[in-house]
Every structure is written in structure tokens, then in C-alpha cells.
Amino acid sequence: MELLNKKEYAIPIFILFVFFMFYKPVICFLILGSLATLIGIKSWIFIVDIQKNGIESNGKILSYESDEDGHKTPTIEFETKKGNQIKKKPYYYASTDLSKIRTYKNKIDESVSVLYDKENPEKFVIGTERDFNYFSLILIILVGVVFLTVGTLSLLEIIQIDF
Numbered sequence: 212m213e214l215l216n217k218k219e220y221a222i223p224i225f226i227l228f229v230f231f232m233f234y235k236p237v238i239c240f241l242i243l244g245s246l247a248t249l250i251g252i253k254s255w256i257f258i259v260d261i262q263k264n265g266i267e268s269n270g271k272i273l274s275y276e277s278d279e280d281g282h283k284t285p286t287i288e289f290e291t292k293k294g295n296q297i298k299k300k301p302y303y304y305a306s307t308d309l310s311k312i313r314t315y316k317n318k319i320d321e322s323v324s325v326l327y328d329k330e331n332p333e334k335f336v337i338g339t340e341r342d343f344n345y346f347s348l349i350l351i352i353l354v355g356v357v358f359l360t361v362g363t364l365s366l367l368e369i370i371q372i373d374f
Contacts (some may be wrong), residue, residue: 237365237372244358251352254303258344261336265326266292272323273298275315282306283315289325291332301325302334305347 224242231238270289277283284306288298324338336344364370 237362240358240362240365240372244355244360244362247351247355248359249355251348251355255345255348255352257334258303258336258341258348261326261328261334262341264329265335266329266332267338268292268325268327270323270325272315272318272321274319276300282308285315285318285323285337287323287325287335287337289327289335291327295332297327297332297335299333299335301336301340302328303336303344304340305343 224246228239228242231242268289268291270287273286273288275283275285284300284304286298286300288296290296325335326338327333327335361370361372365372
């Protein structure tokens, strides 16, 4: 997501995280919980908005790229209503550990439905992934809330976490 890609945010957050790892580790729970919750909610708002206001188009899967953990993400090509060609990875795409071992050779050149943002067509999602996107966002938000709760309860000394 774009929040994590902006160095102006990432570097100060990283510095704070490292500082609190040594000074008061429970603050790291709050930092991680805040990040997960914020990213989850921002992504949820984007997905809801694109489901309501997005423009549907047909695209074609060109390839799958693996990230450093082995999770594969498709590169999709589609044409906007204005005739612009977009060739990019989806703005939000949830991948599972199953994608590490699964090959997607049979999916190459497959037609897929995409929903893109009319203001910025490079922000798009795969239309058929709607339910899985919501499931993954619920999971991200829940993990964030758990971290926030544990961090808050520990700071209030209701629970004790030993490091």
C-alpha cells in the first residue's frame, strides 16, 4: 500500500520502533497495531469505494511475479474507457502461502474482470477477488486491534508482558 511505500513515513516509524524496542517494548505493540489497523481501514475504504464507483473493464493476466517471501501477484493489462492501456499489478491484492508453491501457468493470458478508479485508473482491483479481499482486510484489522488492545492493557498495567 502507498502508506508503506512513502519513505517520509517509513523511516520515522522504523526509527521510533527501534527506539521503543529497547526503551519500552510494549509501545511496539501500539505502533504495529496502529499501522495494521490504519492500513486495513484505508484499504477497506478503497475497496468499498471502488466497488460502488469503480469502472469495470476486462483485463488479461500477463504474468505472475514473486515477492521476496514467494507470494505471487499478477500483472494485468486492460484498457480504460478512454482508451488508455494499463499494465500493472492490482492496487490491492491478497496472496496466501499457497501461492508460494502453486504455479499459475494455466492463468496466464486468462481474462479477468477489473474495477478501476475513474480518477486514477492505475488503482484497480480484480473484480472476482472481492470476497477474499474483504476477508483479508478483516483479518488485518483484527490483528491490528489485538495488538492495540494488548499494548493498551499492558500500558495500563492490567496485563503484564515479559520481554
